[in-house]
Every structure is written in C-alpha cells, then in structure tokens.
Amino acid sequence: MGELIRLEGIVKSFDDTVVLKGIDLSVEENEFVTLLGPSGCGKTTTLRIIGGFVRPDEGRVFFDGKDITDMPANQRPVNTVFQNYALFPHMNVGENIAFSMRVKNKPEAYIKDKIKYALKLVNLDGFESRRIDQLSGGQQQRIAMARAIVNEPRVLLLDEPLGALDLKLRQEMQYELVRLKKELGITFLYITHDQEEALTMSDKVVVMNEGYIQQEGSPEEIYDEPVNAFVADFIGDSNILSGLMVDEKLVRINDIDYPCIDGSEQGFPPRTPVDVVIRPEDIEIKPYGKGLFNGTIISKLFIGVHYEMLVQSEDGEIEWLLQNYDQHDVGEKIGMYVRPENIQIMQKPKSEAESAIELDI
Amino acid sequence: MIAKKRYAAPFIFWIIAGTVIPLISIAYYGFTSRSGGFTLANVAAMFRHDHMQALGLSLLLAFISTLICLIIAFPMAMVLRESKYGKQGFLIFVIILPMWMNFLLRTMAWQVLLERQGVINGLLGLFGLPHQELMNTPGAIILGMVYDFLPFMILPIYNTVSKIDSHLIEASYDLGATKFRTYTKVILPLSVPGIVSGITMVFIPALTTFVISNMLGGGKINLIGNIIEQEFTVNSNWYLGSGLSLVMMVFIILSMLLLRKFDKTGGENLI
Numbered sequence: 001m002g003e004l005i006r007l008e009g010i011v012k013s014f015d016d017t018v019v020l021k022g023i024d025l026s027v028e029e030n031e032f033v034t035l036l037g038p039s040g041c042g043k044t045t046t047l048r049i050i051g052g053f054v055r056p057d058e059g060r061v062f063f064d065g066k067d068i069t070d071m072p073a074n075q076r077p078v079n080t081v082f083q084n085y086a087l088f089p090h091m092n093v094g095e096n097i098a099f100s101m102r103v104k105n106k107p108e109a110y111i112k113d114k115i116k117y118a119l120k121l122v123n124l125d126g127f128e129s130r131r132i133d134q135l136s137g138g139q140q141q142r143i144a145m146a147r148a149i150v151n152e153p154r155v156l157l158l159d160e161p162l163g164a165l166d167l168k169l170r171q172e173m174q175y176e177l178v179r180l181k182k183e184l185g186i187t188f189l190y191i192t193h194d195q196e197e198a199l200t201m202s203d204k205v206v207v208m209n210e211g212y213i214q215q216e217g218s219p220e221e222i223y224d225e226p227v228n229a230f231v232a233d234f235i236g237d238s239n240i241l242s243g244l245m246v247d248e249k250l251v252r253i254n255d256i257d258y259p260c261i262d263g264s265e266q267g268f269p270p271r272t273p274v275d276v277v278i279r280p281e282d283i284e285i286k287p288y289g290k291g292l293f294n295g296t297i298i299s300k301l302f303i304g305v306h307y308e309m310l311v312q313s314e315d316g317e318i319e320w321l322l323q324n325y326d327q328h329d330v331g332e333k334i335g336m337y338v339r340p341e342n343i344q345i346m347q348k349p350k351s352e353a354e355s356a357i358e359l360d361i
Numbered sequence: 362m363i364a365k366k367r368y369a370a371p372f373i374f375w376i377i378a379g380t381v382i383p384l385i386s387i388a389y390y391g392f393t394s395r396s397g398g399f400t401l402a403n404v405a406a407m408f409r410h411d412h413m414q415a416l417g418l419s420l421l422l423a424f425i426s427t428l429i430c431l432i433i434a435f436p437m438a439m440v441l442r443e444s445k446y447g448k449q450g451f452l453i454f455v456i457i458l459p460m461w462m463n464f465l466l467r468t469m470a471w472q473v474l475l476e477r478q479g480v481i482n483g484l485l486g487l488f489g490l491p492h493q494e495l496m497n498t499p500g501a502i503i504l505g506m507v508y509d510f511l512p513f514m515i516l517p518i519y520n521t522v523s524k525i526d527s528h529l530i531e532a533s534y535d536l537g538a539t540k541f542r543t544y545t546k547v548i549l550p551l552s553v554p555g556i557v558s559g560i561t562m563v564f565i566p567a568l569t570t571f572v573i574s575n576m577l578g579g580g581k582i583n584l585i586g587n588i589i590e591q592e593f594t595v596n597s598n599w600y601l602g603s604g605l606s607l608v609m610m611v612f613i614i615l616s617m618l619l620l621r622k623f624d625k626t627g628g629e630n631l632i
Contacts, residue, residue, distance in 0.1 A: 100536035
C-alpha cells in the first residue's frame with residue numbers, strides 16, 4: 001500500500017469567499033477515506049478539485065506521484081459518483097453504463113459483458129433496458145455506482161451519494177458500499193456530513209470545517225480522542241467543558257477535581273487552561289454522594305436503546321448530558337462518576353483555524 | 362370542476378371567433394368555384410407549374426434560413442448558458458431588442474442597406490470596389506428571414522440548454538468524454554426539444570412570409586406567400602387563395618408531424 005493521492009497546500013476561493021484555506025491530505029491506496037464536515041466546510045470543493053472540475057488557486061494535486069493539477073477531468077484516472085447521480089436521462093441504464101467504454105472504443109462484446117458484470121455487482125440484474133425515470137432513488141444510486149466502476153478507476157470519488165435516500169435504505173447502502181469497496185479493491189474517497197455514516201464505513205475520517213482540516217484519524221481515534229471542541233461536538237453528542245489542569249493528571253472543572261490520564265507528557269502541564277470532553281455514555285450513575293459529583297435530573301427522554309437525561313449540577317452552573325440504560329426519574333438526586341480514561345483533555349483553540357470554528361458551535 | 366371551466370370562456374370565445382370561424386370560411390372558399398359550386402380545382406391549382414416553382418423556392422429559402430438560424434443560435438444559446446447571471450440578462454435583452462421595433466421597419470432598414478445606392482454599396486464604392494446587386498436576390502430574402510426570425514430560434518434553445526444539469530456535463534467529462542463527444546452525445550440530444558421548437562418557430566413563418574420577399578425581393582421573386590397574397594389582393598380571387606392556403610396548412614401540419622419524430626418528449630414544446 002502506497003500513497004495514491006496527495007494534496008499540498010490547496011487554497012481555493014469563489015469570488016470573495018475563501019473556501020479552502022490550505023488543505024494537505026494524503027490518501028493511501030485501497031483506503032476508504034471520508035471527508036466529514038458541515039455544509040460549507042469545503043469538502044465538496046476538495047473532491048471537485050481531485051475530480052478535475054475545479055482548479056485550485058494555490059497548491060498541487062498529486063496522483064500516484066504525478067502532478068495532475070492541470071490535467072483535465074476527462075483524462076484523470078478517477079471517477080465520480082455525483083450527489084444527484086447525474087445519470088443521462090436520454091439514455092437507458094445500459095447506455096449509461098456503456099458511456100465511458102464507448103468513449104474508449106471498447107468492443108461491443110466486451111461492453112455487454114461488463115454491463116452485465118456491473119449490474120450484478122450492484123444487485124440490479126437485467127436492468128439494461130430500463131429507462132432512468134423508471135428507477136427509484138436507490139436504484140439510480142446503484143446505477144451511478146455501476147457506471148463509475150466499469151471504467152475501472154483507481155479511485156472512486158463519492159459526493160454524498162446516500163444523501164437523498166431515506167434512513168433505512170441509507171443504512172442498507174452503507175453495507176453495500178463497504179462490500180463493493182472490498183470486492184473492487186480500489187480506493188474510495190467519500191464525502192458526507194453524517195458522522196454516523198463516516199464512522200461506520202471509513203478506514204480514515206478527515207474532519208473539515210471552515211476550509212481547514214481539523215483532524216484526521218481512524219473512526220475510533222476521532223471519536224475517542226477529538227483534538228478540539230469542534231470535532232468533539234461534531235462527532236456525536238458530548239459534554240464540552242472549560243477546565244484547568246491543577247496537577248499532573250488532575251483537571252478541575254467548576255471547582256471539582258477529576259483524575260484523568262493526561263499530564264505534562266501529553267502537553268498539559270499544571271495550570272494549563274484546557275477544554276474537556278466527556279461523552280454522555282461515559283458518565284456512570286451512582287447513589288447520591290457516592291460519586292465524584294452530584295446533580296439533579298431535570299429532564300428525561302427515551303430514545304430507543306437508552307435514556308437520555310439532562311442533569312443539573314448542585315451549584316446550577318453545568319447541565320450534564322447523560323445516556324444510560326437504567327431508568328431514573330426527573331427530580332431524583334444522583335451521584336455521578338467518570339473513569340479517568342474517559343476524560344478527554346484538549347487544547348484550547350489557539351490558531352485562527354480553530355478559533356474560527358469556536359464561533360460556530 | 363364545472364365552475365372552473367367557466368374561466369376558460371373568454372379563451373373559447375376567442376378561439377371560435379379568431380380561429381374556428383375563419384378556418385371554416387377558408388375551407389368553404391377553398392372548395393367553392395367562382396360560380397358557387399363545389400370544386401377541387403382551387404386545391405389542385407397548387408400543382409400548376411408556377412405555383413410549384415414558388416413553393417419549391419419557398420421551401421428552399423425557408424430551409425436555408427432555418428439552418429443558418431440554427432447554426433447561429435445554438436452556440437449563442439450555449440454562450441448564454443455559460444455566462445454569469447447579470448450578463449445573461451443583458452445578452453437576452455440585446456437579443457430581444459430588435460423585436461421591439463416594428464417588423465416592417467426592421468425589414469425596410471435592410472432595403473436602405475442593400476439597395477443600389479445603399480449603405481453597403483456606398484462603402485464598397487469608397488474602396489473602389491464595383492457595385493453589387495444585393496437587393497431583389499434570394500440572398501437578400503434569406504438575410505431578412507434570418508434577421509427577423511433569429512430570436513425565435515435562440516430563445517427556445519436557450520430555454521432548453523439552460524435547464525441542462527451541469528452535473529450531466531461534468532459526468533460526461535468524468536467518464537472520459539472529450540468536449541466534442543460531450544456536445545454530440547449529451548448536450549445536443551438534451552437540447553432537441555428546444556431545437557425542434559426553434560425550427561418550428563422559424564421554418565413556418567419563413568415558409569409563408571410574403572412581406573420579407575415583397576420588400577427585399579422587389580416583387581421579382583415570388584414565394585408561395587406572395588402568390589396567395591396576390592390572389593386575395595390583386596386578383597380578388599378568394600377561392601383560389603383559400604385553396605392554396607389549405608394546401609399550405611396541410612404542408613405545415615405534415616412538417617410538424619415529421620419534426621415530432623425527433624422530439625422524444627412527445628412534442629409538448631411545439632406550438
């Protein structure tokens with residue numbers, strides 16, 4: 001496995017708006033990489049730069065070691081699955097899939113076999129002569145995939161391909177995509193604003209905001225060790241609090257000291273102001289007075305698997321978000337405990353990149 | 362439902378008074394002889410040599426001017442599609458601008474430009490070049506037709522191409538197609554409804570015009586429109602004029618049906 005795509009210092013503005021403010025990204029061969037971020041974070045522009053539809057103002061794009069910044073889209077060894085599928089409405093399913101092969105003047109027998117193979121791969125056997133407007137959204141999605149993969153690209157760029165589908169179909173298609181990726185053995189660069197989708201499917205997640213990359217890492221790293229408040233907030237519900245390191249591996253939040261596992265070695269020496277993330281499922285409920293801190297349950301919601309509760313601290317300063325399988329009543333006074341390893345210490349935003357993001361939360 | 366149909370009453374009245382009754386009277390005159398009896402002679406008169414010649418010339422000139430309009434209009438429509446929003450409005454304004462002037466005036470302006478002592482020959486003279494006979498030629502008529510009818514070709518084509526999803530064009534490039542192939546395999550096929558509509562809006566008025574051929578052909582070139590007009594005005598032979606008109610109508614209906622074959626949308630854009 002080597003590096004397949006590399007972006008170096010990509011800057012792009014549209015009119016007066018700077019959309020990408022210096023993107024460096026590396027994608028390994030055969031990786032499933034997801035660009036994740038809210039709308040307007042620049043993820044689609046990044047993908048379009050790799051696809052060849054947008055030219056960066058600054059920076060270079062490398063593919064397999066070669067600079068392809070100035071290569072037109074029709075010569076790039078990548079294919080895109082567009083958000084709205086972009087299937088040609090004046091052609092039937094077979095003609096759509098055959099398009100790229102006819103461009104390359106492949107023999108008709110080869111094209112016919114390849115269409116059959118692609119349709120089988122996306123579970124739409126025998127759909128060759130269907131009209132595009134006869135297909136459902138999910139079927140169009142699969143055809144768009146089929147059309148892109150018959151070209152045998154080394155990278156498939158997917159621009160929120162599941163965005164227009166309903167929840168159940170979306171979850172099914174997530175499995176399909178992972179299966180397809182395995183069968184094809186090619187690199188997927190996927191774009192979404194859905195954190196669950198990103199965590200489910202990817203080998204690597206790249207969180208973007210305001211034209212900057214916030215964090216790159218495996219889904220577990222991104223979830224368990226967010227580098228800043230934006231990433232923590234964007235990847236799932238969390239309690240994000242302001243704290244102060246009072247000793248090695250001891251952080252003070254709202255006058256209560258919590259043992260944690262970070263200290264000088266991790267770059268958080270005593271008297272450093274920090275941001276602290278505690279996931280709602282990591283807060284354990286104890287009898288009143290038996291935990292690290294106490295509070296009163298002020299609301300409770302049943303959301304399927306578990307209960308979600310808001311707990312107000314005794315001095316009224318903090319509202320904790322909790323998720324727990326056990327039922328507790330509103331008004332009940334409880335004690336709470338968090339294991340040291342579940343307290344995630346993060347740097348306070350310093351650079352423009354991070355502080356720009358603070359405002360958004 | 363029944364109550365709502367009442368709102369269509371003004372339109373229905375308009376259609377009956379303006380289309381149905383005149384059509385019936387043309388049909389009546391067309392199948393009636395001067396003596397008042399039924400006859401097919403007025404209709405059959407289309408096959409007279411001079412009429413056939415005029416019809417042939419009309420078809421030829423209408424075909425050529427429609428083709429020229431199409432060749433000018435399609436790239437223009439694509440330029441419009443690609444231009445920025447503010448510029449787009451201005452360009453459309455410029456295209457429609459000539460239509461604000463009276464049709465006769467516009468055609469007359471070409472007389473001034475093309476005639477023997479006209480602007481163009483004046484300029485040629487300045488450079489010591491010989492005079493050209495520009496007026497009263499088929500070329501002058503084609504020029505007039507193209508000038509007068511071009512907006513009717515640009516607007517429907519622009520209307521269609523502006524609605525083509527740019528992701529489709531990107532998808533074509535993405536799948537390896539060249540610019541040329543993208544035009545022929547994606548943009549052009551998706552523009553067919555607009556092209557068909559534009560052809561109809563240019564070909565039919567060009568086929569039946571008598572004003573342009575009168576003003577720029579100097580009465581020397583007879584198109585089928587001129588012949589029908591003369592039957593009504595000069596010869597006061599409403600019977601023959603109506604008969605020939607009926608044949609032309611059939612002609613136009615046939616050509617529209619033929620065009621519809623190219624338009625997979627089922628001809629909803631046809632007039």
